[in-house]
Amino acid sequence: MAMILNEEQQLLKESAEGFFNEKAPISQLRQLRDDKDETGYSKELWTEMSEMGFAGLLVDEDHGGTGFGVMGAGIVAEAMGRTLSASPYFASSIVGASLIKMAGNDTQKSTLLPAIAAGETIVTLAVDETSTHNPERTSVKATSAEGGYVLNGMKTFVPEGHVADQIIVLARTSGDAGDANGLSLFLVDRRAAGVIADRTVMSDSRNWAKITLEGVKVSAENLLGEEGAAMKALGPVLDKANIILASELLGIAQECLDRTVAYLQERKQFGVLIGSFQGLQHRAAQLFSEIEVTRSAVMKAQQMAEMGGDVSWFASLAKAKASKTAELATNEAIQMHGGIGMTDEFDIGFFIKRARVAQTLYGGFNYHADRFARTSGY
Amino acid sequence: MSDLEAFRSETRAWLEENCPATMRSGVGESLTSGEGDICWGGRKFQFKSEDQKLWLERMGSRGWTVPTWPTEYGGGGLSKDEAKILQEELRRIKAKPALVSFGIWMLGPALLKFGTHEQKLEHLPKIARGEIRWCQGYSEPNAGSDLASLATKAEDKGDHYIVNGQKVWTSYADQADWIFCLVRTNPDDKHNGISFVLFDMESEGVSTKPIQLISGYSPFCETFFDNVTVSKTNLVGEENKGWTIAKYLLTHERTGISDMGMPAPLNSLAVEKLGTIDGELEDKMLRHQIAEHEIDAASFVFTMERAKDEAKAGGDMGAFSSMLKGYGTEINKARHELIVKVNGSDAFEWEGQFSNNGEIARSWLRTKANSIEGGTTEVQLNIIAKRILDLPA
Numbered sequence: 094m095a096m097i098l099n100e101e102q103q104l105l106k107e108s109a110e111g112f113f114n115e116k117a118p119i120s121q122l123r124q125l126r127d128d129k130d131e132t133g134y135s136k137e138l139w140t141e142m143s144e145m146g147f148a149g150l151l152v153d154e155d156h157g158g159t160g161f162g163v164m165g166a167g168i169v170a171e172a173m174g175r176t177l178s179a180s181p182y183f184a185s186s187i188v189g190a191s192l193i194k195m196a197g198n199d200t201q202k203s204t205l206l207p208a209i210a211a212g213e214t215i216v217t218l219a220v221d222e223t224s225t226h227n228p229e230r231t232s233v234k235a236t237s238a239e240g241g242y243v244l245n246g247m248k249t250f251v252p253e254g255h256v257a258d259q260i261i262v263l264a265r266t267s268g269d270a271g272d273a274n275g276l277s278l279f280l281v282d283r284r285a286a287g288v289i290a291d292r293t294v295m296s297d298s299r300n301w302a303k304i305t306l307e308g309v310k311v312s313a314e315n316l317l318g319e320e321g322a323a324m325k326a327l328g329p330v331l332d333k334a335n336i337i338l339a340s341e342l343l344g345i346a347q348e349c350l351d352r353t354v355a356y357l358q359e360r361k362q363f364g365v366l367i368g369s370f371q372g373l374q375h376r377a378a379q380l381f382s383e384i385e386v387t388r389s390a391v392m393k394a395q396q397m398a399e400m401g402g403d404v405s406w407f408a409s410l411a412k413a414k415a416s417k418t419a420e421l422a423t424n425e426a427i428q429m430h431g432g433i434g435m436t437d438e439f440d441i442g443f444f445i446k447r448a449r450v451a452q453t454l455y456g457g458f459n460y461h462a463d464r465f466a467r468t469s470g471y
Numbered sequence: 472m473s474d475l476e477a478f479r480s481e482t483r484a485w486l487e488e489n490c491p492a493t494m495r496s497g498v499g500e501s502l503t504s505g506e507g508d509i510c511w512g513g514r515k516f517q518f519k520s521e522d523q524k525l526w527l528e529r530m531g532s533r534g535w536t537v538p539t540w541p542t543e544y545g546g547g548g549l550s551k552d553e554a555k556i557l558q559e560e561l562r563r564i565k566a567k568p569a570l571v572s573f574g575i576w577m578l579g580p581a582l583l584k585f586g587t588h589e590q591k592l593e594h595l596p597k598i599a600r601g602e603i604r605w606c607q608g609y610s611e612p613n614a615g616s617d618l619a620s621l622a623t624k625a626e627d628k629g630d631h632y633i634v635n636g637q638k639v640w641t642s643y644a645d646q647a648d649w650i651f652c653l654v655r656t657n658p659d660d661k662h663n664g665i666s667f668v669l670f671d672m673e674s675e676g677v678s679t680k681p682i683q684l685i686s687g688y689s690p691f692c693e694t695f696f697d698n699v700t701v702s703k704t705n706l707v708g709e710e711n712k713g714w715t716i717a718k719y720l721l722t723h724e725r726t727g728i729s730d731m732g733m734p735a736p737l738n739s740l741a742v743e744k745l746g747t748i749d750g751e752l753e754d755k756m757l758r759h760q761i762a763e764h765e766i767d768a769a770s771f772v773f774t775m776e777r778a779k780d781e782a783k784a785g786g787d788m789g790a791f792s793s794m795l796k797g798y799g800t801e802i803n804k805a806r807h808e809l810i811v812k813v814n815g816s817d818a819f820e821w822e823g824q825f826s827n828n829g830e831i832a833r834s835w836l837r838t839k840a841n842s843i844e845g846g847t848t849e850v851q852l853n854i855i856a857k858r859i860l861d862l863p864a
């Protein structure tokens with residue numbers, strides 16, 4: 094596969110960029126934040142996104158999706174990174190849909206996938222329990238009860254957790270915290286008795302929640318995939334999710350560079366444009382280089398994921414590289430904007446706040462560099 | 472079977488038969504350091520082995536040292552797809568390059584674009600067969616990064632020029648047969664007063680003096696011209712328009728320098744040398760550094776792949792080659808710093824068995840030049856800032 098976008102992907106990129114620029118500029122996120130919007134995303138936007146087919150990019154056509162695959166999903170995520178548009182896209186269309194596709198039985202697929210693709214049902218994943226990503230350390234318990242299970246425990250950092258219709262909960266059916274075996278996935282209705290979803294207010298002004306499960310009863314049909322073997326599906330899905338997060342981080346970095354370069358071309362100090370100072374030129378050029386190199390890592394990972402097979406090495410590489418570059422880009426953007434970069438009124442600060450959250454979700458640089466090393470044999 | 476598949480199986484069979492066994496041990500670190508067991512060709516070249524000579528003859532006779540050049544100029548006449556297959560097949564058997572030369576990756580492309588038919592016929596086949604070795608006479612003592620300040624003068628004498636001046640850092644000038652050289656033909660116009668000429672290093676009035684590098688190697692020279700006669704048939708392109716050619720050639724040089732290929736992973740070296748505990752390198756800090764580096768290095772290799780795919784699809788490389796050059800050479804330097812760390816005190820052995828007679832230290836030191844030769848990293852960043860990001864002067 095050549096490392097260039099084909100015609101169809103190029104078209105998708107253009108239409109996605111046009112769409113988010115017009116329908117979901119940063120001012121929309123700012124508005125949602127300032128209004129303390131209950132959902133934290135614009136329902137109108139989500140409906141339009143679904144009509145555009147964005148909600149079903151990873152859902153195959155038989156289930157009402159567009160089947161564009163990981164590259165397409167990454168291209169759209171990158172465009173969303175550029176305008177910081179808020180929607181359940183990542184939680185539901187990427188993670189939710191992929192998990193149901195990987196682990197779901199026919200009934201689960203045929204009821205949930207079309208609803209996700211249509212943007213009617215929001216599905217999210219609840220995996221982390223502490224402030225650092227570590228699925229193996231899961232301790233939320235699922236105990237067998239007649240005809241099903243009872244869930245107890247707490248989850249944190251759940252994207253769209255307080256607006257999701259269904260929460261896929263990773264819970265322990267056997268073993269101890271730290272074991273990769275003994276974990277199972279359950280579809281839990283957010284409105285079920287015993288589910289408490291607390292919205293958390295985060296730096297990126299997006300939707301997150303802490304989910305407390307107090308004796309939540311689920312039936313055996315709500316088991317997603319094999320009991321005790323959740324990692325079989327969750328591993329590959331988290332890889333895919335990290336590739337999409339890397340794509341979003343790439344969009345954020347690119348947008349930070351573009352905005353910064355534009356500023357260097359117009360801001361004057363000492364009677365000249367600050368962009369004529371070599372100290373800044375070199376830093377901008379270095380950032381450009383890092384972003385180009387990151388683009389290759391992300392694109393490679395997208396392509397490998399599209400081809401199937403184990404992509405953990407590529408996914409960790411892409412997420413680590415994109416995290417590092419997004420960190421550089423957002424920091425440099427603020428520094429090169431000077432005082433105005435620190436003001437809330439100016440938009441550049443929104444990028445750093447989103448970037449760090451996206452970096453942290455499902456493992457940041459250190460987590461993935463470590464995993465990259467392990468999968469490389471050291 | 473498609474044509475390309477047929478080409479692949481023919482190529483494979485030909486290589487199987489014609490690539491000597493001793494030429495199948497990969498390039499090793501020495502290629503990245505620019506020294507060692509490399510076939511440079513040329514009138515003065517001493518082959519390291521009979522196999523090395525044979526390998527060059529066989530590849531040269533097929534034009535496969537320069538697979539995509541036209542056959543009439545000694546090339547292989549292959550399409551880009553065929554050339555890619557050839558490269559894959561060469562890599563598959565870990566073949567050493569039959570010939571490495573400035574003629575192939577610098578002068579050749581410039582002549583193909585700017586040379587006359589006669590010039591191409593005269594020079595390209597000799598490059599392809601490794602008969603003539605070229606050096607690059609660009610830099611001068613007072614014209615390094617600011618190359619257009621060069622002063623070496625070429626006086627117009629009708630059908631020829633008389634060249635006087637001095638070049639510096641001329642790689643392999645003492646071993647080269649011919650030089651491609653930038654000379655000043657108009658003192659009043661900095662950029663539009665430069666011409667691109669070719670001449671034999673054995674011409675009357677040419678002399679060279681080797682300079683030793685910190686690595687102990689002596690790959691480059693001061694080069695002096697004292698009333699050297701250069702026929703006008705050896706002017707490439709128009710008089711005073713040499714800067715365009717010089718720049719075109721530099722983009723090739725830069726892309727070439729940055730193309731390190733996928734080097735052997737550092738981690739296997741580290742695992743071999745230092746061992747692991749529970750599958751992880753014992754030295755946690757080094758493990759972290761290696762991982763961080765390998766992530767950057769792999770991302771860069773993918774970027775080279777992407778750039779090639781884009782070029783193949785008709786994209787213009789332009790100033791992007793500056794980004795590849797700058798990033799690639801910094802990566803290569805960082806890699807050698809890590810190789811030194813992994814080898815500990817053995818790395819600094821200048822002579823001795825643990826270091827293959829100082830190869831580790833010498834290669835490490837040689838890489839320091841990567842970000843200087845072909846235009847420094849700072850100059851590449853200037854180019855990116857101005858030409859890609861459009862920042863003001």
Ligand SMILES: Cc1cc2nc3c(=O)[nH]c(=O)nc-3n(C[C@H](O)[C@H](O)[C@H](O)COP(=O)(O)OP(=O)(O)OC[C@H]3O[C@@H](n4cnc5c(N)ncnc54)[C@H](O)[C@@H]3O)c2cc1C
Pocket residue numbers: 606607608609610611614615616617639640641642643691840843844845846847848849850853
């Ligand atoms: C191993 C080796 C092989 C070489 N082979 C050849 C060869 O075969 N033929 C040939 O012609 N030349 C060759 N060169 C020369 C090489 O191209 C020059 O060394 C290079 O262009 C830098 O010029 P300089 O050495 O004069 O350094 P200078 O230009 O003096 O640079 C000194 C420092 O100042 C910085 N600097 C200079 N100008 C700027 C600027 N505008 N902005 C920011 N920083 C700046 C540089 O980045 C550098 O850090 C070779 C060099 C080396 C090291």
